[in-house]
Amino acid sequence: MPISTDIGVWVAVFFTLCIFSFLYKDNPFYKFAEHVAVGVSAGYWFVVLMKETLEPAVFLPLKQGRWNLVPGPFGIFLLILPVLIGLLLFFRFSKKYNYIARIPIALIYGIGAGPTLVQYLQNSVIRQIQPTMVKISFASWDSFSEVLIAVGVVCGLTYFFFSKEHRGTIGAVAKVGIWTLMIGFGATFGFTVMARVSLLIGRFVFLMRDWLGVIS
Amino acid sequence: MGHSQKESVWGSCNLFSRKAILFSLTLLVFFNFHLKDTQAHPLSPPTELFAQDTPNDHGKSISLNWNLSPDDGKVEGGVLSYEILRSTGLQGVFEVVGSVPAGTKEFTDQDTALVNSHNYYYKSRAVAVTDSAVSEIFGPVTPSGQWFHTGKTSVFVATLLFCLIIIVAISYAKRGGKLYIRPLAGINAVDEAIGRATEMGQPILFVPGLGEAYEVATIAAFTILGRVARKTAEYQSRLIVPAYYPMVMVVSQEVVKSAYMDVGRPDIYNEKDIFFVTQEQFPYAAAVNGIMLRERPAANFYLGKFYAESLMLAETGFLAGSIQIAGTDEPIQIPFFVAACDYVLIGEELYAASAYLSRDPVQLGTLKGQDWNKLAIVILVGLGILTATLGFAWFINLFNVNI
Numbered sequence: 001m002p003i004s005t006d007i008g009v010w011v012a013v014f015f016t017l018c019i020f021s022f023l024y025k026d027n028p029f030y031k032f033a034e035h036v037a038v039g040v041s042a043g044y045w046f047v048v049l050m051k052e053t054l055e056p057a058v059f060l061p062l063k064q065g066r067w068n069l070v071p072g073p074f075g076i077f078l079l080i081l082p083v084l085i086g087l088l089l090f091f092r093f094s095k096k097y098n099y100i101a102r103i104p105i106a107l108i109y110g111i112g113a114g115p116t117l118v119q120y121l122q123n124s125v126i127r128q129i130q131p132t133m134v135k136i137s138f139a140s141w142d143s144f145s146e147v148l149i150a151v152g153v154v155c156g157l158t159y160f161f162f163s164k165e166h167r168g169t170i171g172a173v174a175k176v177g178i179w180t181l182m183i184g185f186g187a188t189f190g191f192t193v194m195a196r197v198s199l200l201i202g203r204f205v206f207l208m209r210d211w212l213g214v215i216s
Numbered sequence: 217m218g219h220s221q222k223e224s225v226w227g228s229c230n231l232f233s234r235k236a237i238l239f240s241l242t243l244l245v246f247f248n249f250h251l252k253d254t255q256a257h258p259l260s261p262p263t264e265l266f267a268q269d270t271p272n273d274h275g276k277s278i279s280l281n282w283n284l285s286p287d288d289g290k291v292e293g294g295v296l297s298y299e300i301l302r303s304t305g306l307q308g309v310f311e312v313v314g315s316v317p318a319g320t321k322e323f324t325d326q327d328t329a330l331v332n333s334h335n336y337y338y339k340s341r342a343v344a345v346t347d348s349a350v351s352e353i354f355g356p357v358t359p360s361g362q363w364f365h366t367g368k369t370s371v372f373v374a375t376l377l378f379c380l381i382i383i384v385a386i387s388y389a390k391r392g393g394k395l396y397i398r399p400l401a402g403i404n405a406v407d408e409a410i411g412r413a414t415e416m417g418q419p420i421l422f423v424p425g426l427g428e429a430y431e432v433a434t435i436a437a438f439t440i441l442g443r444v445a446r447k448t449a450e451y452q453s454r455l456i457v458p459a460y461y462p463m464v465m466v467v468s469q470e471v472v473k474s475a476y477m478d479v480g481r482p483d484i485y486n487e488k489d490i491f492f493v494t495q496e497q498f499p500y501a502a503a504v505n506g507i508m509l510r511e512r513p514a515a516n517f518y519l520g521k522f523y524a525e526s527l528m529l530a531e532t533g534f535l536a537g538s539i540q541i542a543g544t545d546e547p548i549q550i551p552f553f554v555a556a557c558d559y560v561l562i563g564e565e566l567y568a569a570s571a572y573l574s575r576d577p578v579q580l581g582t583l584k585g586q587d588w589n590k591l592a593i594v595i596l597v598g599l600g601i602l603t604a605t606l607g608f609a610w611f612i613n614l615f616n617v618n619i
Contacts, residue, residue: 026509030506034506037494037503038493038499038500041496041499042493044496045494092466101466113430116432118371120432126615129597129615132597132601133597133604133615134604136601136604136605161590162587163398163584164396164398189551189552
């Protein structure tokens with residue numbers, strides 16, 4: 001297969017090699033690729049936010065006179081209120097009234113933290129507690145692994161117990177907990193590194209096949 | 217008498233005639249059955265159509281079910297699909313609102329045209345190649361929203377209990393109750409790292425991660441940023457904060473500015489050192505890597521939400537010779553920080569660090585409350601294992617969540 005004549009492939013190859021050059025040291029080619037990537041992505045997200053958020057949610061309803069986004073007496077607030085709250089952020093540029101800009105920030109905090117609390121409790125606590133309550137039968141290896149998980153959970157929780165110094169019995173249990181965590185981290189590390197190596201292979205395949213055409 | 221008459225008529229036939237009659241009868245019976253089997257007969261409709269408001273939702277949804285048509289599953293002339301028809305009136309026009317393949321007994325109408333508190337009527341239609349059959353009409357059904365999701369009762373109770381415990385702990389902390397928190401190595405190293413950077417005359421890099429400003433890990437990172445900013449203001453060191461989201465930049469600027477004002481050095485606060493980079497993961501990582509190599513910070517802090525860029529950042533910082541302190545609640549990224557950083561705050565330690573540094577009664581109380589909750593979880597897990605082993609399933613079923 002001959003070398004690629006596609007201009008797009010050549011551009012991609014150029015930027016790939018620029019980024020790879022960082023393995024040697026920081027250099028003007030890497031710097032150029034970095035600045036292009038940052039500039040393009042920042043511009044891209046600006047357009048995405050304009051087109052997918054501001055335009056359908058604010059500009060179009062205002063332009064078409066659809067003030068009530070949903071039927072009912074409060075529909076109008078769904079359009080006007082977020083816009084007004086968002087505009088408050090511009091008070092950051094005022095020396096006298098810049099404290100007003102903290103109102104939308106506080107709202108973002110509150111609105112974000114509220115639903116997150118329930119989601120965490122549902123997915124990371126309640127739905128994790130139940131599978132940990134295993135029946136101990138000592139009849140098979142499956143039961144052994146389930147007991148291992150239960151012990152790991154209890155010891156792991158003890159490690160994250162901040163009210164007591166990790167000494168004595170609590171210290172010993174917490175040590176088992178951190179070992180359990182580290183074994184888990186090790187497995188995750190290996191798994192993720194394999195995934196990264198496959199990404200690297202993918203990039204080399206691109207260079208060898210799509211650009212140079214030396215492999216099929 | 218009749219019987220003997222029939223016998224006499226039969227008896228009067230010769231052998232050939234008897235065989236001919238028997239042959240004719242056999243043919244007649246055979247063709248009669250064959251015709252019965254192949255002749256087109258009307259398709260049977262689905263039966264027992266039932267529709268109800270979908271439970272545990274915000275409304276605008278109707279759940280339907282029915283018994284399959286007897287012709288469902290037949291190879292020839294069998295049902296191919298079921299169409300669901302809806303009307304706003306008993307005598308109104310029924311329009312097709314959905315279709316499901318043969319063998320399916322249920323359908324959820326979530327058409328955006330559905331309006332809560334309005335009546336709807338439904339029919340289900342079995343469709344074959346050349347024929348169709350409609351069920352009886354069911355209705356009226358009214359979609360409505362529910363305030364309480366009965367399938368999440370356990371989550372509701374747990375949220376109440378968790379919050380109650382935390383409120384009690386906070387009020388205890390506010391009343392001046394002594395709350396001990398064990399020291400965290402990563403946090404004790406913060407001052408050391410800033411001091412080292414000051415001695416070397418090099419800046420400090422604080423990366424608040426890829427989380428939105430409202431995410432718990434990012435909020436915890438802001439508290440630690442406040443502490444770091446206070447120290448950099450005291451030591452007059454330069455603090456660089458590249459932000460992934462514009463809102464994170466805004467909050468970071470507020471936090472750093474407040475810290476500099478608290479220390480009485482608003483004059484050395486430089487807003488331009490806290491800047492938005494980009495909202496794209498790898499260009500952001502490339503930019504931060506570039507900052508590390510060009511600005512040569514002596515201390516790097518990676519605190520907040522991190523994903524695949526974690527190792528890229530930590531590895532570059534390691535090669536640049538910076539002292540590195542990381543913390544995230546993303547379990548998959550923690551191993552990379554453990555491998556490449558000097559100190560790592562694992563998961564909840566990030567939140568604990570926030571409370572430990574601020575000594576704020578609300579945060580300390582929250583952390584204490586969480587510890588009590590963890591103790592409750594350990595007890596519950598122990599009870600669950602015991603009851604499961606003894607064969608009592610009811611206790612485990614208390615934790616059911618039906619989404």
